Amino acid sequence: MQDVSLPELDRPDATPLGLHWRNRYAALGPVFHTRLAAQALPQPHWVATSDSAARLLGWPGDWAERADWQALEVLSGGRTWPGSEPLATVYSGHQFGVWAGQLGDGRALLLGEIDTPNGPMELQLKGAGRTPYSRMGDGRAVLRSSIREFLCSEAMHFLGIPTTRALAVVGSPLPVRRETVETAAVVTRVAPSFVRFGHFEHFAHHGLPEALRTLADFVIDQHHPACREAANPYAALLETVARRTATLLADWQAVGFCHGVMNTDNLSILGLTIDYGPFGFLDGFDPGHVCNHSDHQGRYAYSRQPSVAFWNLHALAQAMLPLIAMGGEVTEATGDLALEAIEPYKHTFSEAMAARLRAKLGLAGERDEDVALADDWLQLMATERADHTITWRRLAQWSPAEPQAVRDLFLDRPAFDAWADRYARRLALDGRAEAERRLQMDRANPKYVLRNHLCENAIRAAQGGDFGETQRLLKVLERPFDEQPEHSAYAEFPPDWAQTLEVSCSS
Structure with a gap:
């Protein structure tokens, strides 16, 4: 698709201090994106801003109010900062396990990439208007979904889970129709990169091997340079993505986070949580919980998330076969190498999940009985739909002398008592002070999640x-x-x- 001519933009005279734009994704060429301006929100106003995300960018505390920055106008789509080159990227993907064809940034605009004290970061407006990839959509986001994404992006960061960040939400009285008529909003997202599995699928599916290679080289050079030293840099990239995805999924499962739409176009090549739509944190612990009301088959149920991520890695591996062939013909050996590259996902996830469960249980070291102890605890919670966050948090305060705070959460007291007796014997093997164990558990089991x-x-x-x-x-x-x-x-x-x-x- 050819680039759309930009309209004349109203640019402020003063460049915001410290914003040095790189626009490296824009430099990849028009096959990767369409350049276009945002559609300005009328009568914009601030809804919320994140001081933490601003600090990540190295911005001053008063950035949102500074007259020379004109941030409200820029982040509502009414202006651009000098040096910014807005564009919408094209990608494809599998949605609910079915090939969906060309997708792309249907309501997002990449403003570009800026230097920050924490490395280059991309800024993206979500809800900035229709793009060539909107597929009959209006390109807008509503206030409801923008607040959800803003809060969860930041909440996940403070839980220690890799994620895109959210800098701000701008609202407007502009009406937008979803199930009902709502008002429009734009959320400003921040990440080192917004490249997804679906970007690779797009160029592989459409028979564009040079573009596929350009994209892979870009990701390796900018984000995974160690892969360049491997005998097969593209297989190394695939393995790196597999391992990062595995640890991300362990993070999700440990806090009871349900993504809701784990399509291949919603998985990050950097292993970040991306695209907060119908997400949810578990209340009562139900492994089969489906947080997305649109997921009628339960494909993305909480317990299925790890296996779905592995399925998505197979789709990415399929897309990368021409690269892994290193310029030669794709053969059975190429496929074997690709499968070998994603195989570490399994043990990486298992080891990461086991480590998180040990931390949540307050266990020091590793013992053979730990897996069964954790599995039986989760089964006990599932049987009684015990509240995921509260039950884990209260377990930190448990002791044989003070069992009631957590014991009272279970109707089947004998079943809890039997498990707690095993737990007490396992804790005794560590020989740690009670206060030390409780401190560890309080750092692994959040008290507050975005319910x-x-x-x-x-x-x-x-x-x-x-x-x-x-x-x-x-x-x-x-x-x-x-x-x-x-x-x-x-x-x-x-x-x-x-x-x-x-x-x-x-x-």
Whole structure:
């Protein structure tokens, strides 16, 4: 697709201090993207900003209000900063296991890449208007979904889980129709790269081997340079992605995070959590929980996420076969090498998951009985749909002398007591002080996660013009492992009405 001519942009006279644009993805060429301007939101206003994301970029604390930055106008699509080259990237992918053909940034614009104290970072506007890849869509995001993505991006970061970041949400009275008429918003996302598995699938499927190689070389050179030293750099890249994806999935499973739409175009080549739509954190522990109301077959259920990620890696491996062949013909040996490259996903995930469960249980070292102890604990939780976050957090306070805080969460007390007796014997083998064990567990088991009802409260307030709850909730989520007694209400059991909340692909 050819680039669309940019309209004349209203550029401020003063360049924001410290913004040095690289635009390396733009330099790859027009086969990778379409250059175009955003469609400005009318009457924009700030909804929320993240001080932490701004610090990541090295920006001053008053960046959002500085007259010379004109940030509100830029991040609502009304202006561009000098040096920025807005574009929408093209990719393809498998959606719900079915080849969907060409996709692309249907409502996102990459503003470009800037130098920061933490390395180059890309800035992207989500909800900035229609692009050539919108596929009958309006290219807009609504306030509801933008607040959800903003809060969860930042919450995941503070949980220590690799993720794209969210700098700000800008709102507008512009009406947007989804299931009902809502108002528009734009969320500014930040990441070292927004390249997905689907970018590779696109060029492989459309028979563009040179573009496929250019993309792979770009990713290796900019993000995984160690792969260049391998005998087969492309197989090494595939293995690196497989390992990163494995540890990411272990992170998700450990905190009870459900992504909701694990399509190949929604998995990051850097192993970041990307594209927050119908996500959810588990309330009652149900391994079969499906957070996406649009996922009628339950493909992306919580317990299936690790296997789906491996399926997606197979799709990526298939796309990379021409590269792994290193200029030769794709043969059975090429396929074997690709499969060998993604095979480490299995043991990497298993080892990472086991390590996270040991930390959550407060175990020191490794013993043969640890896997069974953890599995039986999860089964006990699943049988009674024990609240995932609260039960794990309370377990840190458990001792044979003080069992009630966690024991009271289970109706089958004998089953809990039997497991707790095994747990006590295992802890005794470590010989650690109780305080040390509890401290470790409190650093592995968050007290605060972004439950759907907390997000819904912030959304409803914002839809009524009160953005304070979004900012307050963000501050709580920035310290997920701390007690924060002044905010304990955010850590309580979800109310009954939370069970009626539904999130779908429009979320």
